Amino acid sequence: MSKLSPSLKALINAPFSRPGPLPAPAHAKELFQSIAQDASKKNLSPRSWLAISTATTFSLNAPDALPILHGVASAQQPKSDVRAAEFMREVGLKCISFNGIPRSINCLNAFHASLPKSLTAQLATTPSRQSTPENVTDGLARGRRLWDSVYQPFEDKLYEKLGLAHPDLPVFILNHNYAGLLSDPPQSERGPSPASAGCTPRWSPSRA
Template identity: 65%
Template sequence: MKQEAKLPLHQEQQKPDATKSSSSSPLPATTSSTLTAAGDKRRRRRNMSKLSPGLKTLINAPFARPGPCKVVKGAVVVGELFRGIAKEARGRGVGNRAWLAISAAATFTLNSPDALSILHGIAAAERGGSQTAQVRTAEFIREVGLKCISFNGIPRTINCLNAFHASLPRDITSKLTTEPSRTLKADNVEAVKARGRGLWDSIYAPFEDKLVDKLGTSHPDLPVVILNCHYGPLLSDPDGRRGVGRVMTSLVAVASLRAQTGVGPQVLSHVFGLRKAVDDGSFRDDLVVEDGGEEERENEEGVRWLAGDEGGEWMLKTVDRIVEGLGGNNFAAKL
């Protein structure tokens, strides 16, 4: 009688036990703890992605003014406001870009994208109403909004520019510039810094160095951020046709700060900054260019008037009218 051949011992130990189901085998302790930790992580993630009703209600509480400024007086009333400003500017020899810079900066500061759309239509009509005029006006308003970041913060510019772009017809947005002009690269950093310092010196002379030292005393990085993050890449114009200009940048500063309220010393500084543009001759870059193919510029008479006492008063009162027309200052919660 044949005997069944026996497998070597080490092979016998590897034979599966048919009496045990693989599905009932207990998981190793390490695997079990890993799955538990993963489950806990998923639960925590789900919990952190949801806000309680009370917290959501508080975020959107009416007294905190969580949304943009609405045109409560109606588009017709706001439109007449901007038309009146344009008419006054013409009567004083002030060009389209100047009154538009003042009006747009105040409107961005008040966080009113609806009013920006109205302003664009009126300003484009003042320039003739052609498609080219509409595109140029939209480009200019966008640049003003970008510079407003330095005076009233990033969020209002983000929200207003998003809504403004959405309000424009497709045949206009399709022609807007899409290439960035302020990208910092290894070969242009020093030039951008120098450009920013040049603008700073023009605005604050003869106290430019003293002011840098004073800011550094408050915080050593304060002048670094102001000069290298704002005056360099943002407030000073990049090379190309999209520049707002030296005079217009001062107008944006004054209008934004006036509409914001509570920052009188800075309003004063930039009123003087506008005058410095006339004193040092840098305003000439904003003047009329004879070549009809160039972007329209200002005329010397209008710039000098704006920099004077009468022009300064008109500028501030114009901002005050816009603030009133759009429902008042909204930088603080209304408790």
């Protein structure tokens, strides 16, 4: 097996290439609080600023900032720590489409490890995206609706253009990214968390 040259190793590990996780900014709490306050002044829902802040933190590969963000979000609404955590990890899961699987796995694992056990014990543990013969057709239709809503009026032209690059490219993107990941499963397929049974439904990034 060939080895990397010293110059290539230096390039990969150069500070500007950011090969590993970034530390949380020195004033992360103040930054997130400022974002939350600004969103409130502009009558934006808590989900809106939390979704954007979570996705940005995942994209920057700064897992140490996630518990800080969660603390700020939980302080905005009483008894919302479980819902905020579930919402943030849902956003993080969807970031797979933009950041790739390894970075999303690392951030999700780090976020879970940063939460107190009393909180993680209340998080939902039932998968909500398991395909079955009964739900696969509805799932594909849900993904297509999301695709159309994003790319109208060019949804069909884009699908055809992607197919020129590789015939399976649009199939994979639509069936797995949009249908399987980015579109929200129906509430009936989401297992309730121990803390949310009979309470307000879990936050949904697509409804932010």
